[in-house]
Amino acid sequence: MPTFYNFAAQVDEWAVKHPDKRAVWELDEQGQEQILTYEELRRFSNRIANGLGSIGIERGDRVLVLVSRGTTAYGLYLALLKLGAVIMPGSEMLRQKDIEYRVNHAKAKAVIGFDGVLAEVDPIRGQCASLKHFVTIGESKEGWISLDHLLQHQDEEFECAQTRSDELAFLSYTSGTTGGPKGVMHVHGWPFAHLAVAAKQWLDVREEDTVWATAGPGWAKWIWSPFVSTLGMGATAFVYKGRFGAETYLNLLQKYPISVLCATPTEYRLMAKVSDLESYQLQALRSACSAGEPLNREVIDTFRRVFQLTVRDGYGQTENTLIVGTFVGMEPKPGSMGRPSPVARIAIVDEEGMEVQTGQVGDIAIDRNMVALFKGYLDDPERTAKAFRGEWYITGDQGRMDEDGYIWFEGRSDDIIISGGYTIGPFEVEDALVKHPAVAECAAVASPDPERGNIVKAFVILKKGVTPSDELIAQLQEHVKTLTAPYKYPRKIEFVEELPKTTSGKIRRIELRQMERDRLRS
Structure with missing residues (x-):
């Protein structure tokens, strides 16, 4: 891990290497496309960084981002990283109570949201003393400044902050069994560690790929695949802004040169149930991954039979990165989570933190020295301490490991x-x-x-x-x-x-x- 690292600077390097290559390829339900090349994305994110800086957003400031899929999300995340600000990803579905909790817990200085979220933010302004700046993706409204207005006359060059690898970059909130959501702290070095295995050895992203990862902004999985794993490898991020439909997804995979797909098990399950599945020709697709929950054997068998494609399962959490999976070249055991990451020490442990025997059910645990492990829960030493058991971080999931090192999910050890x-x-x-x-x-x-x-x-x-x-x-x-x-x-x-x-x-x-x-x- 280098002493200094900023993912946005790495993406800018791709703009130097292939400035005219598509970085983000956006498609809406009406078939309208919006494309940003790597050079256009570099300039776009620089203008945003200059615009946000002009209203007082600085290095270390925490910014809640509530935006939907599309080119703007990519520009915003890169711009905030260039500023050295801390990104707080938030689902566009969050309501007043959710937003108020996150803002006050993190002492967020700014909120950036699309039109639909303004009505959720305005009623809680008086309860959020730390909030100073309100930026909307739509038109300027009372109390809100539009991003388009901020971008007017902004310089297309910006000097990226030289952030330390151990400096806070992302603050993602994840649900707990008691109390409010926990603020998971990840540093600038996290993408560097994530790229080494998740992007290369699980998703198998290559520079020439067009990658469709269906997660939306606001989730740690969006940072995982559509953002870091795709732009970090110099590939093209395909973004569909429409609603999920099994036939719609299959038609897009058939029509567009999508070579890497990362979707949820639910999306795969519904696609596998399409009655005329054999009629679809997914000629460009060569790599398919699933994450978020266990993937059942029926789906894996169906995609193998119809498309000669192995859907590789993967497991990780907001608190870490991909830690268990069916990696490239590994023979899957349908129903299992796969094997531990080659750069992580994973074990099944008992209540005393001792490794259990092969085949015995226990807690899935990670060596607490793993580079991509979170740096704790924000301002919550008690819940942070409870997440560790001796030398292990306890994931909260239970499983068993077979004689070949494959891990089989048994269920949550808590109530999540x-x-x-x-x-x-x-x-x-x-x-x-x-x-x-x-x-x-x-x-x-x-x-x-x-x-x-x-x-x-x-x-x-x-x-x-x-x-x-x-x-x-x-x-x-x-x-x-x-x-x-x-x-x-x-x-x-x-x-x-x-x-x-x-x-x-x-x-x-x-x-x-x-x-x-x-x-x-x-």
Whole structure:
């Protein structure tokens, strides 16, 4: 790891090497394209850096970025890295409560958002004392300055900050089982470490590739694949701005020269179910990867049979990088997560931090000295300390390792819900539900689902005098969507008279999860 490193400077080097090559290739639902070459992206990000600098955004400032897929996201992330500011990725689906928490927890100085998020930010301004700058991707409005306005007459040259490899660069928030989301701290050296294995040995990105990674800005996975793994290798990032549709995705893969695909298991599962799958010709596609949740064997077998393509599973977290996967040239064991990264020491450990025997279930753990491991949770030494057990970082997932070194996922060791690639904390769902006047108490757990892997299910105790009904279920679902990001809402709600609890009164979600699994088997 070099002493000084800035990923944006590395991308600018590609602009010198092949200035006219496509860097970002954007396509909307109407078929309209917008293309930025590497040189155009370099100049675009420089203008943004100069514009943001002109209003007072400086090195070390924390900036919440709430934007959708497209060329602007790439320009913004590169510009903020060039300034030496700290990027706080945020989903465009975040609501007032989510935004207020992140801003206040991180003491963010600025928020950059698209038109749709302005109505979520404006009502909380008075509760966010640290916020000084409000930038919109759309037209200027009261209290907001448009990015287009900022870019007027800005110089296309900018001297990139010489950031230290151990200097904070990304502050991503991830759900916890209790309390608010945790601020995961990653430094400027993280992309350098990520490129070494994830980009080259898992995604298998090459300079000549067109890479379609379907994750949206706001998620650590967007930084992983569409941003770092693609631009860092000098390849072309393909961006589709439309909604997911299995046939739509297959048509795009057939029409455009996409050679590398990185999608969620849910997206692969739905594509694999298309009735006329054999009619599609994906001639350019040579590398396909999946991450976010376990990939089932049926999908792997289907893509092998129809397209002679092995979908390689991968596992990592917001707190680290790709740590387990089916790497290039490795024979997959369908259903397994793959083998540990060649640059990481991974083990299955017990409650004492001791490695368990082959085939025994335990906690999936990472050597705490791994270069790409996070630097802790922001201002939260207690939760940071709980993440470690002796020499190991404990991922929170459980698994077993077979005699060939392949790791098999067994489930979460805590109550986190992973649905369709989204990580959801039960506390966030429950906190929203109990704010409804009909709800006395509730618990949210993962419920197995054939398409999303799991969905959020809520067990709800109603207040006296409230009658259960389908109408009330719909009302509660909409209530949650209003208070927190829509992807967190409970797709199933069951009204109950009581919840299983410990002698100290804590809800035993593990019993509810097991009940859901038993129902699936029966």
